[in-house]
Every structure is written in structure tokens, then in C-alpha cells.
Amino acid sequence: MIAGNKPMDRSHWSNFYTVDSFRNRGANAVDILSEYLADSQARTRSHVLNSESPTDRLKYWKSRLNGDLGPVDGALLSEDFLAEVLQRSNHLHDPRYAGHQVAVPLPELAWIQAATALLNNGMAIDEMGPASGPMEEAVMQSIAQFMGFGEDSGGILTHGGTLANLTALLAARQRKSLGNAWRDGTNQKFALLVSDQAHYCVDRAARVMGWGREGVIQVPTDKAHRIIQSELVAAHEAALSKGFQVIAVVGNACTTSTGTFDDLEMLADFAESNELWFHVDGAHGAGQVFSKTHRGVLRGLDRADSVAMDFHKMLGIPALCTGLFYRKGSDAYAAFSQEAHYLYESEDEEWWNLSKRTFECTKRMLSVAVFGIWEAHGPRLWESLVDRLVDRAKVAAAEIERRPRWELFATPKSNILCFRLRDGDNAALRSRLIERGPYYIVKTVLDGQTWLRCTFQNPLTTDEDIFGLLDTLESMH
Ligand SMILES: Cc1ncc(COP(=O)(O)O)c(C=O)c1O
Structure with missing residues (x-):
């Protein structure tokens, strides 16, 4: 309370500015996010990306806005809010993520962002x-x-x-x-x-x-x-x-x-x-x-x-x-x-x-x-990161070349790799992979043909993850 002023009205906004609450909820968020990171790195999930349709995803979030909105008893945000956002997102920190070209952020930087x-x-x-x-x-x-x-x-x-x-x-x-x-x-x-x-x-x-x-x-x-x-x-x-x-x-x-x-x-x-x-x-x-x-x-x-x-x-x-x-x-x-x-x-x-x-x-x-x-x-951190990510693409390329059913678009010069099964419907294969899990890769069309596409963004992706991805794709064909 500011000296000489009346006690503050505990209105909605003022609850957000309470230092103790900030500290406690922050400590809780650190635990939740650290757990999330540990689960991701340990590959505990069945899917890097859950395979719900966009319509079903929307249905869920709309359902949360049905009925009366707030206030939430004693909490600044709904109790399950952070957990649901985490659970329902694409899990880039899982080493089996090799999809679109977005960084798997250096976790420390989350605190800088905060x-x-x-x-x-x-x-x-x-x-x-x-x-x-x-x-x-x-x-x-x-x-x-x-x-x-x-x-x-x-x-x-x-x-x-x-x-x-x-x-x-x-x-x-x-x-x-x-x-x-x-x-x-x-x-x-x-x-x-x-x-x-x-x-x-x-x-x-x-x-x-x-x-x-x-x-x-x-x-x-x-x-x-x-x-x-x-x-x-x-x-x-x-x-x-x-x-x-x-x-x-x-x-x-x-x-x-x-x-x-x-x-x-x-x-x-x-x-x-x-x-x-x-x-x-x-x-x-x-x-x-x-x-x-x-x-x-x-x-x-x-x-x-x-x-x-x-x-x-x-x-x-x-x-x-x-x-x-x-x-x-x-x-x-x-x-x-x-x-x-x-x-x-x-x-x-x-x-x-x-x-x-x-x-x-x-x-x-x-x-x-x-x-x-x-x-x-x-430059040393970025050098080591770039080297590791490009190396992931090179390991995948070497393995694809070793397997006769596969075709490589080109030897990778970066962490991007396009490849396909010679005798398969690669678009359908990719859809089945996403549905089955756990891997997340994408696809592209080159000269009128569908190719599978990986961008190796996660430095924790191991050789075994890469072999596992190819084995899984082959087993599904
Ligand atoms: C070559 C190239 N240029 C531009 C962009 C667009 O960048 P941003 O998504 O940061 O707007 C991309 C994104 O994938 C890209 O690959």
C-alpha cells in the first residue's frame, strides 16, 4: 500500500501485479517447463505432433470458451491452461522432430524471453x-x-x-x-x-x-x-x-x-x-x-x-x-x-x-x-550447432543411399534433406506416419513429384532416431 492511500482494491488486474504470486507461479512454471523438456528429450510421448484434425483442434479450444467466461477462483489463469498448451503443441524438443525449419530453441533462452x-x-x-x-x-x-x-x-x-x-x-x-x-x-x-x-x-x-x-x-x-x-x-x-x-x-x-x-x-x-x-x-x-x-x-x-x-x-x-x-x-x-x-x-x-x-x-x-x-x-556455439545439424542430414543421406528402396534428391549441403521411396505413394506414407507417430517430418513437391522432407533442427536427434524413422517408414509401406 502506498503511504496515505486507501488499501488497493483487489480487482482482477491488481492480482496479476502481486510479486509473491509472480514468484510462486514462476517457480511452478519453471518446474512444469523443465518436466516438459525432460519428457521431450526422453522421447516419452507417442507422437511428436498429435494427429488430430484442424477441425478437432479448433473444437477443443472453442469448447473452452463456451458458457460463462471467468473469473477463475484464486488463480490468474485456468489451472490446466499451461499444461494443455504444452500437451497440444508440436513437440520440437523431442529428438524425433525433423519437420519445418524452426529452431529447437536453446532452453536457457526461454528465461531471456521471459x-x-x-x-x-x-x-x-x-x-x-x-x-x-x-x-x-x-x-x-x-x-x-x-x-x-x-x-x-x-x-x-x-x-x-x-x-x-x-x-x-x-x-x-x-x-x-x-x-x-x-x-x-x-x-x-x-x-x-x-x-x-x-x-x-x-x-x-x-x-x-x-x-x-x-x-x-x-x-x-x-x-x-x-x-x-x-x-x-x-x-x-x-x-x-x-x-x-x-x-x-x-x-x-x-x-x-x-x-x-x-x-x-x-x-x-x-x-x-x-x-x-x-x-x-x-x-x-x-x-x-x-x-x-x-x-x-x-x-x-x-x-x-x-x-x-x-x-x-x-x-x-x-x-x-x-x-x-x-x-x-x-x-x-x-x-x-x-x-x-x-x-x-x-x-x-x-x-x-x-x-x-x-x-x-x-x-x-x-x-x-x-x-x-x-x-x-x-561464433563457436553456432558453429557447433550448425555442424551438428548438417551432420544429421548427412547421416540420414548416407543411410538412405545404403537402402535400395530409397532415392535421395541431392547430397545435403545444409540440414534439409529430400528423399522418397521409389515405389510408393510418398504423400500417403507421410500422412500414415503422422497418424502412427512418433516421428514428425514434412513433404514437398519437386518437379511435380511428392518427396519426403526432413529439416534436422534438433541437435539431440541421434543416428538411432534417424534409422528408426526410416525403418518405420519402410515397415508401413
Ligand atoms: C529461404 C527462405 N526465405 C524466407 C523465409 C521466410 O522466413 P520467415 O518465416 O522468418 O518469415 C523462409 C522460411 O522458411 C525461407 O526458407
């Missing part, structure tokens, strides 16, 4: 991120230089690769177009060149900028899904002859479906000789820059004007957390320029007002986890 959720500094301007703002500036510069960029490089953190790619392409348009499209709008025909295997968000970014479907020129790829140089040259010439102003070439590092890396040196040469912006969509694979063993596929990365790299894919950081790096740090200011007198002192570059370079105004304190890891480990 701390930043509590602090909730909004990040848009210096005063709303007095610790995490300068941490972001410092750690992004440090990592940019580690990636091979020079001293005037830099970057920002953003909520996801989709937003990072759009932001980079906005900067590209402003730097490479003849007019000032950001200020004046434009009816010019802009275009970018990218492989026909790019993530859909590159196409989406171009359409958001008003370039339309023709503004994304999909360059044909070879059997391994790499851009074909002669096709790139031809596509560029064709675009120019049709009156397009080509702004950028985008390289994949790597493709989502198959984990294929474009030849970044070749793309850098091409961009340089044609005065194009060179952006690398390294959302998935740019993290391999931390590995001495697996960074060869990124040769040429340091010649990019901008690189998007998801910390929440190969690097163990909880989603969403993407680094957008610029070879020339000041290019970041080209993406947006906004008068906002309630926020900024001037229209100048002010590194300390981070939202001058990001789409987001308020964003989470993304830098804290990245800074904490980088300060404590430098």
Missing part, C-alpha cells in the same frame, strides 16, 4: 530500448563484420525473414531506381531477378511494392535447383528489352524445399557488372557462415548489398528473430524515411532510433538473446 516479455521495452526509439537498442546496434555490426563485411557495415533485427526480405528490397529500390519511389510513388516498371525456387515471400515483397506478378522474373534452375547463369543473362536482357528497370538480383542461400545454395560469386559478378542490387535470402542457410566446415557454400556472401539471416532457423534462437545485414550500413536508411514528430527529433540518420530502419514501430527486444549468445560464445 525477462524481455516482462520488460517489454518497445524498441522503436532510444528511450524505449535504452539497453536493447544499443545492444542491437553493437551486435549487428559485430556479426556483419564477422560475415566479411567492412567497418561501415551494419544491420537491424526484424520479426522474420519475410519482413527482412521486403525491407532489403525497399532499400534496393530506393538506391537503384532513377526517381524517388518512396517519396513520390511511381508508375515505372520495376523488376527483380530470382530463381524459380525462391521462397514465396520474395514474390510477395515485389507485389507489396506494386511491381505486380511480372515484376518477379523467375530464372530457370538446374537439376539441383541452382540458378543457371546463361538463363540469368537471357532473362535480364529480355526484361530490359520489354522496358523493365531491373533493380536487384536475389540469391538463395539456401532454397526452402531442398536446401540448395545458389552460386553467390556468380550472382555477385552479375550484379556488379549490371549495376544491380545484390540481395541474399539467407533466411535458412546464411547461419552456416559460422561454421568453418559448412561456410564454403556461401562464397560470395560478403559481396552482397544485403543479407537476410533467420536466427530462429539454424541458430537456436526462439522465433521470430531475423538479422538483416547491409554491406554499407547507411543503406538501411534508404528503405524508409518517415516524418514522425512524436517519435523522432529530425529526419537525419539516427542509429539510436531503430525504427528509422525497420518496418516495425514497436518490436520485441530481439537483440537480447542474440547479444547474450554472441558475447558468451562468439
Whole structure:
């Protein structure tokens, strides 16, 4: 009670701010989450992903909202709420998870997330991120230089690769177009060149900028899904002859479906000789820059004007957390320029007002986890993680090659692996696997055919888990 004030009304909101309750429930949550982690790592569940239909999942959550809502006696949230969220989620920490490309977070970072959720500094301007703002500036510069960029490089953190790619392409348009499209709008025909295997968000970014479907020129790829140089040259010439102003070439590092890396040196040469912006969509694979063993596929990365790299894919950081790096740090200011007198002192570059370079105004304190890891480990933790995850894909590939009924799409260069039974309905097989459990893998369509697809995200996945997955698939066929 504040001296001189009346006792506080124990209203709903005030219960949430009680320190003792926070402490007790926090201790309880630590126990529940630790138990969850232990169960996951011990492979105690029958299914990594429960096989309920989306409709049944919705029915359950709707049923909880039927009837009168709250209040719950003596509790801040329903007694079973956390347990049900845990139970009904996809269990990434189970070593038999090898599905979509989302980090299996380093558990320690859950406590950092809790701390930043509590602090909730909004990040848009210096005063709303007095610790995490300068941490972001410092750690992004440090990592940019580690990636091979020079001293005037830099970057920002953003909520996801989709937003990072759009932001980079906005900067590209402003730097490479003849007019000032950001200020004046434009009816010019802009275009970018990218492989026909790019993530859909590159196409989406171009359409958001008003370039339309023709503004994304999909360059044909070879059997391994790499851009074909002669096709790139031809596509560029064709675009120019049709009156397009080509702004950028985008390289994949790597493709989502198959984990294929474009030849970044070749793309850098091409961009340089044609005065194009060179952006690398390294959302998935740019993290391999931390590995001495697996960074060869990124040769040429340091010649990019901008690189998007998801910390929440190969690097163990909880989603969403993407680094957008610029070879020339000041290019970041080209993406947006906004008068906002309630926020900024001037229209100048002010590194300390981070939202001058990001789409987001308020964003989470993304830098804290990245800074904490980088300060404590430098590149070594991420190197060991990348090495382990890529090694998982290599072990699986070797085993698949040993088994005559299986076919491999390509030797893995990352932690992504596509494979299939030669004589089976691979889509049906995958559905049966999910229903049966415990493994979780996904599928994709390559050149009109369904392939099974694993992304090895969990460093605790053992060789035996991999052999068990293949044995189970074979036994079900
Ligand atoms: C190559 C590539 N680019 C972009 C994205 C989109 O990233 P995010 O999901 O972080 O928005 C993905 C996601 O899988 C990706 O694989």
C-alpha cells in the first residue's frame, strides 16, 4: 500500500501485479517447463505432433470458451491452461522432430524471453530500448563484420525473414531506381531477378511494392535447383528489352524445399557488372557462415548489398528473430524515411532510433538473446550447432543411399534433406506416419513429384532416431 492511500482494491488486474504470486507461479512454471523438456528429450510421448484434425483442434479450444467466461477462483489463469498448451503443441524438443525449419530453441533462452516479455521495452526509439537498442546496434555490426563485411557495415533485427526480405528490397529500390519511389510513388516498371525456387515471400515483397506478378522474373534452375547463369543473362536482357528497370538480383542461400545454395560469386559478378542490387535470402542457410566446415557454400556472401539471416532457423534462437545485414550500413536508411514528430527529433540518420530502419514501430527486444549468445560464445556455439545439424542430414543421406528402396534428391549441403521411396505413394506414407507417430517430418513437391522432407533442427536427434524413422517408414509401406 502506498503511504496515505486507501488499501488497493483487489480487482482482477491488481492480482496479476502481486510479486509473491509472480514468484510462486514462476517457480511452478519453471518446474512444469523443465518436466516438459525432460519428457521431450526422453522421447516419452507417442507422437511428436498429435494427429488430430484442424477441425478437432479448433473444437477443443472453442469448447473452452463456451458458457460463462471467468473469473477463475484464486488463480490468474485456468489451472490446466499451461499444461494443455504444452500437451497440444508440436513437440520440437523431442529428438524425433525433423519437420519445418524452426529452431529447437536453446532452453536457457526461454528465461531471456521471459525477462524481455516482462520488460517489454518497445524498441522503436532510444528511450524505449535504452539497453536493447544499443545492444542491437553493437551486435549487428559485430556479426556483419564477422560475415566479411567492412567497418561501415551494419544491420537491424526484424520479426522474420519475410519482413527482412521486403525491407532489403525497399532499400534496393530506393538506391537503384532513377526517381524517388518512396517519396513520390511511381508508375515505372520495376523488376527483380530470382530463381524459380525462391521462397514465396520474395514474390510477395515485389507485389507489396506494386511491381505486380511480372515484376518477379523467375530464372530457370538446374537439376539441383541452382540458378543457371546463361538463363540469368537471357532473362535480364529480355526484361530490359520489354522496358523493365531491373533493380536487384536475389540469391538463395539456401532454397526452402531442398536446401540448395545458389552460386553467390556468380550472382555477385552479375550484379556488379549490371549495376544491380545484390540481395541474399539467407533466411535458412546464411547461419552456416559460422561454421568453418559448412561456410564454403556461401562464397560470395560478403559481396552482397544485403543479407537476410533467420536466427530462429539454424541458430537456436526462439522465433521470430531475423538479422538483416547491409554491406554499407547507411543503406538501411534508404528503405524508409518517415516524418514522425512524436517519435523522432529530425529526419537525419539516427542509429539510436531503430525504427528509422525497420518496418516495425514497436518490436520485441530481439537483440537480447542474440547479444547474450554472441558475447558468451562468439561464433563457436553456432558453429557447433550448425555442424551438428548438417551432420544429421548427412547421416540420414548416407543411410538412405545404403537402402535400395530409397532415392535421395541431392547430397545435403545444409540440414534439409529430400528423399522418397521409389515405389510408393510418398504423400500417403507421410500422412500414415503422422497418424502412427512418433516421428514428425514434412513433404514437398519437386518437379511435380511428392518427396519426403526432413529439416534436422534438433541437435539431440541421434543416428538411432534417424534409422528408426526410416525403418518405420519402410515397415508401413
Ligand atoms: C529461404 C527462405 N526465405 C524466407 C523465409 C521466410 O522466413 P520467415 O518465416 O522468418 O518469415 C523462409 C522460411 O522458411 C525461407 O526458407
